[in-house]
Amino acid sequence: MSVSQILILAVVAVLVNQLRKGRSLALLAVSALVIYWIQPYQEPVNLIFWFPTLTLAITVIFWLITSSPETRAWRQNWGTVAILLSVVVLVDLNRYFQVEVFFITNTPRFQLVAIVLLGVVAVGLLLGRIKKFHGLVFTFAIIGLITMLIFLKTPLASTRLIESISRFRGKESGGVSSFAWLGFSYISFRLLHTIIDRKAGRLPPVTLDEYVNYVIFFPTFTAGPIDRLERFTRNLTEPVFLDQEGWVDAGTRLFWGLFKKFIIADALAWIALNQAFVPDVRSVSWMWFFLYAYSLRIYFDFSGYTDIAIGLGKLLGMQLPENFDSPYLKRNLTQFWNSWHMTLTQWFRSYFFNPLTRAMRSAKIPLLLPVMILITQVATMILIGLWHGVTLGFFLWGTWHGVGLFIQNRWSEWMRTHTPVWGMKPLGADVLKYSGIFFTFNFVTLGWLFFFLPDPAMAWNVMLKLFGVA
Amino acid sequence: MNTMVRPIAVIVKAVCLFVVINLVYGLIEPPIAEISAYNVFVPGLERTPFGNSADPYTVAIDNADAMFASHEISAEKQPDEIRVALIGDSSIWGESLLLENTLSGQWNQLGSQCGGKKIKAYNLGYPHPSIIKDLIFMDEVMSRQPDVIIWFVTLNTLMNQYRLHPFLAGNHERVLKIVEKYDLSFGPRKILSEQETGFYEKTLVGQRSLLARLLKLQGLSLIWSATGVDFHVEPGIPQALASDVDKDIAYRAMEPGTDLRESLLLDAIGAGFDIAGETPVLLVNEPIFIANGLHSDVRYNDFYPRWAYDQYRDVLIKQTEKSLFNYLDMWNTIPPENFIDTPLHLNAEGERLLAEQINPTLLSMVCP
Incomplete structure (x- = not known):
């Protein structure tokens, strides 16, 4: 999002928050329009229109699967359906309105959009008639969503599909090699959270507008944080x-977010490795300098976006969860991951790490504790890596952190009984603390090489060069 | 003590401060473009900044002050140095070449000396063929104590223009000053004279784009210092030009028989020599690619049909003879295999040959 888009949305947020009636529906309309507005231009076949439309359709279908019969009453949800349909139609009609600052003007033909919408409504009505879904439906939904996510995050698969579509249309793919479905990584994790909790019987009953608002809430749409449905809904009904x-708090947060993202991070981007x-x-020293610049850049960029999201949320009366807590000032890797992209880490902890640990603990032949820790931490971090993209670089980045967490876990365990006497004195404790911060920051910083360099061999060469080996 | 912050007061104060800072900035017009990290904290650039946003080494900046402030020619002149400024278009700048392969790079590798002083060539090319642009560069370079100026031109350089290139638009006040001083019949002169810089354009908000690019230019000084690279050059050896040319006989919609003199800014050559004053200037007609394949009987290359280029050369020779200007016609001195991309761009070997061929004339000017 650009600065002007964010400032416009801040004004909209203030206005929406003034509403005493229909606030939730107004917010829904704004969020639905925003996901079209900020969707980046993408060839082929008007994907800039279809991706947001698919987002809305998938969200509605997931609500139907996860909702309880008492929240499905037409009386409660007709307004939401009307708003969502109106937004899609309104956006599509931009081919007649020609408001270029808002959206593309060569939207798909209305007949086609109408047929798709009728199809979605028909599926919705069919699903709405089912009172209770079999557990397998939830499993299929989870598998389907994860498959979509993997597909979109796998460069080769995306490239092949784009080429096939282009061939079908008799056009060149124009060098486009990936799908820019804005926000899908976050959307999919919100949807997965609801369906897993529904399967476990933990999901609170929510209406369609609460559910869609949760999934496409515009401040968090592109870069999180990943909220939890129960907390979000409570806040939505009681802003x-x-x-x-x-007001000062919200404005300050928004301002700092803009400053961090558009001044600090964007300036660091010029010199980031x-x-x-x-x-x-x-020279090696310059290499370190530019790598540090990258490390700081990614922090200011991401945490800046989070501050903007939280600031906008506050203007809307929503208290979003924190996502960063001075991660580069933490004394070990565990603390780092408890303060970097916290809501993503919590998500993986809830839906992968903890269940895996429980499963391994209750296995007939339990593994040794260190082995169990190694497997769970490495597997979790690899998945976090692959969430960013299914590439070898992200896999290695995840492995780097998984192994790092394991080593740090064993070291902390050892230190618990072997802390030298000097380390317990104030000065010694400070030395341990600051050296911990130093090592953690540098470990994380080195790990970024696998994250941003597309070729792992290049990342490895740079790492060797940083230590004067190559 | 009441420490409660009132949001309205914060907004009002912020707006007032913002307005005041903008007013003051607009009134003072600080010479911000002349402030540079180059030549102070890091070495100056060896050619003027030029590029696009995708290039990690450079930033597109159209402000002549900023360009020169970041250039190595703005560093203090060494006592044992003979400063040679090479002014010209993209072929002098070296769009497809690494620094050491550009004309200035090749010239400096010749290691020529005169009276114990080293001849140091400065690359003051810029990828836009325009004699008006050259005059602005000439004007800028004069305050950097050049000992000799070598001024490369070609037919495209001398052709009058009717649209304002971003560089000229970015320096429109200076362009207008020069055009009016020498009464040049520059195409967009009327547009320029009507184009006044309003107060808004002088404020921080009005200059935000330039300021952002200036800031980026300073940031990129670190990358320049760490890499010694100023521009992304595609790896590999560029292909030589094809020997066949287009059969179209027209030059810029002009047919054979047209008197080109009406379209050439010949007065600007005199203006350049006038700006240089006592500093010796050598005017050079750039080498061009001479095709020998299909349609080469009507065209020298894809830029120039024979009739137009021959007429241009004839006019230029007569003009320089009449005005007693130092002139070298190098049009056919470089073999065709040394041209890449365009009929004016040379490869490293071509640049070396050119430097070697002009060097004796240069030495005769600085070591009489």
Whole structure:
């Protein structure tokens, strides 16, 4: 999102928050329009229109699968359905309105959109008649969503599909090699959270507008945080009243977010290490300097976006969860991961790490504790890596952190009984603390090489160069 | 003490401060473009900044002050140095070449000396063929104590223009000053004279784009210092030009028989020599690719049909003879296999040959 888009949305947020009636539906309409507005341009076949439309359709279908019969009453949800349909139609009619600042003007033909919408409504009506879904439906939904996510995050699969579509249309793919479905990584994790909780019988009953609002809430749509449905819905129905202090707090958060993202991070981006100039860097010290610049850049960029999301949320009366807590000032890797992209880590902890640990503990032949820790931590971190993209680089980045967490876990365990006497004195404790911060920051920073350099061999060469080996 | 912050007061104060800072900035017009990290904290660039946003080494900046402030020619002149400024278009700048392969790079590798002083060539090319642009560069370079200026031109350089290139638009006040001073019949002169910089354009908000690019240019000084690279050059050896050319006989919609003199800014050559004052100037007609394949009987290359280029050369020779300007016609001195991309761009070997061929004339000018 650009600065002007964010400022416009801040004004919209303030206006929506003034509503005493229909606030939730107004927010829904705004969020639905925003996901079209900020969807990046993408060839082929008007995907800029179809991706947001698919987002809305999938969300509605997942609500039907996860909702309880008492929340499905037409009386409760007709307004939401009307708004969603209106938004899709309105956006599509931009081919007649020609408002280029808002959206593309060569939207698909209305007949086609109408047929798709009728299809979605028909599926919705069919699903709506089913009172209770079999557990297998939830499993299939989970598998389907994960498959979609893997497909979209696998460059080769995306490239092949784009080429096939282009061939079918008799056009060139124009060098496009990936799908830019904005926000899908986050959407899929919100949907997975609801369906897993529904399967476990933990999901609270929510209406369609609460559910869709949760999934496509515009401040968190592109970069999180990943909220939980129960907390979000509670906040949506009981928004925080903004007093004088609240306004200042919201404005300050938004301002800092803009400053971090558009001033600090964007300036650091000029000098952050990247694949284009990495082969030309002549000295080790410069290499470290540019790598640190990258490390700081990614933090300020991401945490800046989070601050913007939280600030916008506050303007809407929503208290979003924190996503960052000074991660580069943590003394070990566990603390780092408890303070970096916290809501993603919590998600994986809830839906992967903890169940896996429980399963391994209750296995007939339990593994040794260190082995169990190694497997769970490495597997979790690899999945976190692959969530960013199914590539070898992200796999290695995840492995780097998984192994790092394991080593740190064993080290902390050992230190518990072997802390030297000097380390317990104030000065010694400070030395341990600051050296911990130093090592953690540098370990994380080195790990970014696998994250941003597309070629793992290049990442490895740079790492060797950083230590004067290559 | 009441420490409660009032949001309205914060907004009002912020707006007032914002307006005041903009007003003051607009009134003072600080010479911000002349402030540079180059030549102070890091070495100056060896050619003017030029590029696009996808290039990690450079930033497109159309402000002549900023360009020169970041260039190595703005560093203090060494006592044992003979400063040679090479002014010209993209062929001098070296669009497809690494720094060491550009004309200035090749020239400096010749290691020529005169009276114990080293001849140091400065690349002051810029990828836009325009004699008006050259005059602005000439004007800028004069305050950097050049000992000799070698000024490369070609037919495209001298052709009058009717649209304002971004570089000229970015320096429109200076362009207008020069055009009016020498009464040049520059195409967009009327547009320029009507184009006044309003107060808004002088404020921080009005200059935000330039300021952002200036800031980026300073940031990129670190990359320049660490890599010694100023521009992304595609790896590999560029292919030589094809020997066949287009059969179209027209030059910029002009047919054979047209008197080109009406379209050439010949007065600008005199203006350049006038700006240089006592500093010796050598005017050079750039080498061009001479095709020998299909349709080469009507065209020298894809840029120039024979009739137009021959007429241009004839006019230029007469003009320089009449005005007693130092002139070298190098049009056919480089073999065709040394041209790449365009009929004016040379490869490393071509640049070396050119430097070697002009060097004796240069030495005769600086070591009389």
